Structures are given as C-alpha cells and as structure tokens.
Amino acid sequence: MNPSELPVVALTLGDPAGIGPELIARLLGQTDATQHANVVLIGDPWLWAEGQRIAGVRVPTTPVDDFAAVRGRAQPQTPAWLAVDTVSPEQVQRGVAQAPGGASVLQVLNACMDAAQRREIDAICFAPLNKFAMKQGGLKHEDELHHFAEYLGVTSYFCEFNTLGDLWTSRVSSHIPLKDAASYLSQERIQAATRLIYRSLQAAGVAAPKVAVAAFNPHGGDGGTCGREEVDIIAPACEALRAEGVPVGGPFPADTIFLKARDGEYQAIVTMYHDQGQIAIKLMGFSKGVTVQGGLPVPITTPAHGTAYDIAGQGRADVNATYNAFRIAARMGASVRSAA
Structure with missing residues (x-):
C-alpha cells in the first residue's frame, strides 16, 4: 500500500498502573506495525518513557502538535507522537486501580474519539484498561463500550x-x-x-x-x-x-x-x-484474543486480556494480543478510509 494511503490508527498506553505502556512499546519496537498503518501514539511522556524502559526498547517517534498533523506525513514509517499531560508519576501506584489512572484513560480515549469524529484518524487501538479505576475516575457506564456509544452518539445496536x-x-x-x-x-x-x-x-x-x-x-x-x-x-x-x-x-x-x-x-x-x-x-x-467494539462509527479494538496488575513493571507481558488488536484496527480502518 502507498504510505499516503495508510489508515491512521491511534494507539493509547492504557491504564498507567498496568502492562499497557510496556505492550505498546513492544508493539512499536518489535513488529512491522508501521507497514500496516500510519500510527499516532498519544499519552503522557513519562509513561511512554517508562513503558520503553520496562520493555527494553527505544522507539523513534516523530512529535506532532495535534491529530490533524498525522495524515499525509512525509515519513509515516515512524510513529507520530502526540504528548499529553493527564496524570503524574506521583498519582500512580503500579498494580493498583486508582481514580487518577482511570481519569487519564478516559481523557485520552475521549481525545481519540474527538479526532475520529473530525475524521483525523480512522481507527483506535487501546492498551488494557481497568473498569474499576475508570469508574473511580468518572466513568458513568457499566463499561467502556457504553461510554464510547454515548460519546459518539450511537443509537443503533452495538x-x-x-x-x-x-x-x-x-x-x-x-x-x-x-x-x-x-x-x-x-x-x-x-x-x-x-x-x-x-x-x-x-x-x-x-x-x-x-x-x-x-x-x-x-x-x-x-x-x-x-x-x-x-x-x-x-x-x-x-x-x-x-x-x-x-x-x-x-x-x-x-x-x-x-x-x-x-x-x-x-x-x-x-x-x-x-x-x-x-x-x-x-x-x-x-x-x-482481541476485543472489537462493534457497532460504532469508528473501529476500536483492544487486547481481550486485562491490565495484569500482578506482572506490571516486570517486563513479562505478552504482546501477541496487542499486535492482533492493532492489525484488526488497521484492516478495519483501511475499510473506513476507502468508504469515505
């Protein structure tokens, strides 16, 4: 596929107390991810640095100021990096579900959905989150899917x-x-x-x-x-x-x-x-396994396993499900883009 035609897929780091940052670092550091999508990674700089440290990789990225700068980049083979400040290291205790981490997850996912509604991205793949932390941090629904549906104005079956x-x-x-x-x-x-x-x-x-x-x-x-x-x-x-x-x-x-x-x-x-x-x-x-959020106007995927608090920070997280989730997001994002 011509690099200019690649779907734009947003990646998030997930719950800052779990294995998500490590998984995304492994995904972007050890796979052919950017052959399948124009990737934009969004998250807190300290958390991304921590994920790379735990995974033992160093991933080159291209900083961008907003989602609008991602599509049509001259070098989409290097992931775009959109830095945000949602949570501080002092607010996160590794392996523990806490309100600041849940609020961080919501803020990042909402930013991605805003970008999808503006058609600046074609799909979202998020690292594992914790529903209890998100409910402490402001989630008002039984799960993230119902939050997505309400946020995106979905009234049909999902x-x-x-x-x-x-x-x-x-x-x-x-x-x-x-x-x-x-x-x-x-x-x-x-x-x-x-x-x-x-x-x-x-x-x-x-x-x-x-x-x-x-x-x-x-x-x-x-x-x-x-x-x-x-x-x-x-x-x-x-x-x-x-x-x-x-x-x-x-x-x-x-x-x-x-x-x-x-x-x-x-x-x-x-x-x-x-x-x-x-x-x-x-x-x-x-x-x-992969979870796909079905019935939404933007493809959203995630690995089917959870935040694995028990092994967070140990460098043991298996990236297979995250890779599969990313590939599905890229395929579905390409379908969305071709239909636009």
Whole structure:
C-alpha cells in the first residue's frame, strides 16, 4: 500500500498502573506495525518513557502538535507522537486501580474519539484498561463500550466482539448479572447482533462469513422440555435472518458450537450471554484474543486480556494480543478510509 494511503490508527498506553505502556512499546519496537498503518501514539511522556524502559526498547517517534498533523506525513514509517499531560508519576501506584489512572484513560480515549469524529484518524487501538479505576475516575457506564456509544452518539445496536484468529464472537447481553440474561433475549436483539458481526467481518476482510447462533438452554432446550427460548425466540430469529440472505446456522447447543467453529464450518458465533462465549475463546487462546467494539462509527479494538496488575513493571507481558488488536484496527480502518 502507498504510505499516503495508510489508515491512521491511534494507539493509547492504557491504564498507567498496568502492562499497557510496556505492550505498546513492544508493539512499536518489535513488529512491522508501521507497514500496516500510519500510527499516532498519544499519552503522557513519562509513561511512554517508562513503558520503553520496562520493555527494553527505544522507539523513534516523530512529535506532532495535534491529530490533524498525522495524515499525509512525509515519513509515516515512524510513529507520530502526540504528548499529553493527564496524570503524574506521583498519582500512580503500579498494580493498583486508582481514580487518577482511570481519569487519564478516559481523557485520552475521549481525545481519540474527538479526532475520529473530525475524521483525523480512522481507527483506535487501546492498551488494557481497568473498569474499576475508570469508574473511580468518572466513568458513568457499566463499561467502556457504553461510554464510547454515548460519546459518539450511537443509537443503533452495538456490542462487543471477541476474536481469536479467524473466529469472531458477539453476544446478545454482556456485562449484566446472569440472572437477567434471559430477559435480554429477543428476536430483534439476536438479529441485530448477527447482522452486526456479519457486516463487521466483511469490513475486516472476510468476504462471505458464515455465522452460527448459540442456544440458550442446556442441550438447546431439548425441544422445549429444558426451556422454550430456542423454540419461541432464537430459532425464529435464525429463520428470519436466513430469509433475508444472512448465512446463519443454528441454534446450536452451546457446549458443541465452538467445535464447529474450530473445524472451520463457521467464522462467527453469536452467543446469548457473556461467559457463554468468553470461556471458550479465552480457553482456546487467552494470550491472542482481541476485543472489537462493534457497532460504532469508528473501529476500536483492544487486547481481550486485562491490565495484569500482578506482572506490571516486570517486563513479562505478552504482546501477541496487542499486535492482533492493532492489525484488526488497521484492516478495519483501511475499510473506513476507502468508504469515505
């Protein structure tokens, strides 16, 4: 790709008390990242220096004054560096969720979303954050996805995707008590989740993805003897999707559906609640998984693992998931740019 045509991808350092700064330093210091995107890194100078020190790398960057200066740079093979002051070293205790760190994360992510709305960047990839720290620091939603959606004015269906290699998953309900999961099931939500992951996979470069839909009850409800959600809600939703041309299979029992995906029958799985998909994905590849914030006007990705407070500062963080998250952001950002 011509360097001038590369998508602009913003990278953030994540929670300053976690492994994020080290991961971004490893990403930019040991990979071919700038071959896939025109990268702009945004963060506090002291935190970026600390991340490089922990990772044992030194990453050359080109300072910029704002996001608007990134697109069309003469040398996009060197990451752009946008310095901000959001938190001081004295406010951060490594390995501890604290309000100043959470507020820092929010400030940086909001700046990136502002830039995306101005079309100065095409995608965002953020290093791991901590929801508790963010709530202490001002987050008013159950998770970052709902913050993104409100900030960007999204009123249509949105949900998290979790990906592992060629397999993507979405879910009908997410960060809610399990006792409430059944109340979130509806034909409309299942259809919306399926259409969204189907379109998002196409945007990520999969021409004709096949989608499997999970059942809700054990054994897929056993014909209604073990719950009627499959009979009354899920199966009719699948039939309606097939009628409109979406290649959907199911509902399949949740304890076998991932075997079908593992064997290549499907590229996406729609699950009914959080752990139904998360347990399988993380068991299959915890250090490689990616979370994609689905349904937003700008692609936003992050490694699926957390801040790993227990190993922060030790130089042991595995960069694989961060690299995968960055590559998905770059591919989806390229799709956004070509459509503009």
